Amino acid sequence: MSLACGIQLPVQSQSTVYAEPWEAAAGPEDLVAVARAADLAGFDYVACCDHVAVPRRLAAAMSTVWYDPVATLAYLAARTERVRLLSHVAVVGLRHPLVTAKQYATLDHLSGGRLVLGVGAGHVREEFEALGVDFGRRGAVLDECLDALRAALGPEEFPEHHGKLHDFRGLGQRPRPAQPLVPVWVGGSSPAAVRRAALKGDGWLPQGDPRERLPGQVERIKRLRGEAGLAGRPFTVGAITEPLYVGRPAWDVGRRTLAGPPGALAESLRAYRAMGVDQVQVRFRCRSRSELTDQIAAFGADVAPRL
Template sequence: MSLSYGIQLPVQSQSTLYAEPWEAAAGPEDLVALARAADRAGFAYLACCDHVGVPRRLAPAMSTVWYDPVATLAHLAAVTERIRLLSHVAVVGLRHPLLSAKQYATVDHLSGGRLILGVGAGHVREEFEALGVDFERRGQVLDESIDALRAALGPEEFPEHHGKLYDFEGLGQQPRPAQQRVPVWVGGSSPAAVRRAALKGDGWLPQGDPRDRLPAQIARIRELREQAGRQEPFVVGAIPEPLYVGTPAWHVGRRTISGPPEALAESLRAYRAMGVHQIQVRFRSRSRTELVDQMTAFGAEVAPCLD
């Protein structure tokens, strides 16, 4: 399998961990321009995050700018042609699975089958408490939510699920997803998240694992899947260091990988050697124009050298 590349779009989430200063004044037109640039440049997917509300104690670090992933992905589906649409990650335990299924099935239907449902357990206690969901049991909630969503996003017009937390049957939902099976990628890097990805997911979305930690995590996933007899295709992801194509004329940070296209490609090929199938890239930039230029250069000059 060749090494594909996707992008978590800027603007739609503005945590101080990664947002660039120019994003604060950006808006919908910037998101559309960047989504179209990613589509043209051969990116496999564009991704949007999910937070319902950010408590005051976390707002200085996280900010409160978090676009709704369903609304954002549906909007961007209408202005792109082939790029896939990833929720990275939807905290599906905050919502009833039938509600999530209705929303994401509609996105898949409207986009012609381009949805990838990325899910995660969540980490903000106040969100769970405000919405009446047990924060301490969020792992168990996510486990059953995945099972319920598998049923509700399947081919049946009247899906059925009987579990400890959710119980439904006899309620029809149309439109159905355009895909026969909507891929579910599980986010997280804790032992529980890795196990969940291996046993319940079609892919794994690590959250900040450095390069030296990935091989052991990937080996663990393979071990768990082998023990469970799972032989279906499985997509392993990674999030590399920030990138800058070319020689920057400004300080892009000590962790940023910069230089000529082949140098970037050589660094990124190491992920494929580990067993990674897709990388989620991020570029340093001072404006939308510079980011579009970076994405375009990556697609034209770096991507052909990844394999």
């Protein structure tokens, strides 16, 4: 089985952990150009992140640039043709599940069934407090939101859910998603997040796990799903690769970057498949939009076919 590849989009989130200097002055057309390049290169998905607001204490590291994922993915859906649209990740506990379902069902409907709903618990206390959500119970909130979203994104026009936090029935929502089942991938690498992904998700999105930690996480997911009687159901295991550069860079791309000819990159990335990973999320080192789109094209033409 081949290894699918997706890309976390630049520009729409600009944490100092990964943003390149050119992104600070970039805008919508740069974002579109990158998404279209990924679409043309055969990438499986494009992804964007979610933060409603960033507190001053974290702004220097995280920045305050975080485009809304629903608006951004809808904008890009209209400018692309086949690439899937992933929220990586939506902090769904910040919003009522009926609101979240309405937004993402509409996105799936308008895009012709290209949505992958990636969800996570969140980590910014002030964000929760400002929106009136209990930060200390965010894991439990996410668990119930997942159950509520399963109901609200299903085929029923009048979904029904009865939980401790949310209770709804007899309220119609249209349009319905184009997909019979919207895939839900759960993000996070804590023991609670991995368990949540295994038992409640259709896939797992790790958060910064190095390669050497992945086999243990994958084995735990398999064990949890087997014990719950879920082993035979489809499940997508993801990974985030090291920063990449296709070819021999003429500038300092950093010691952690995986750089070299296509064959060498492909050989290194194939190791993820051997660990039980189904899809990898990549990000390329680049000094400009044009260098990034060139990297995406080169990866699609010369690396991805070898995976």
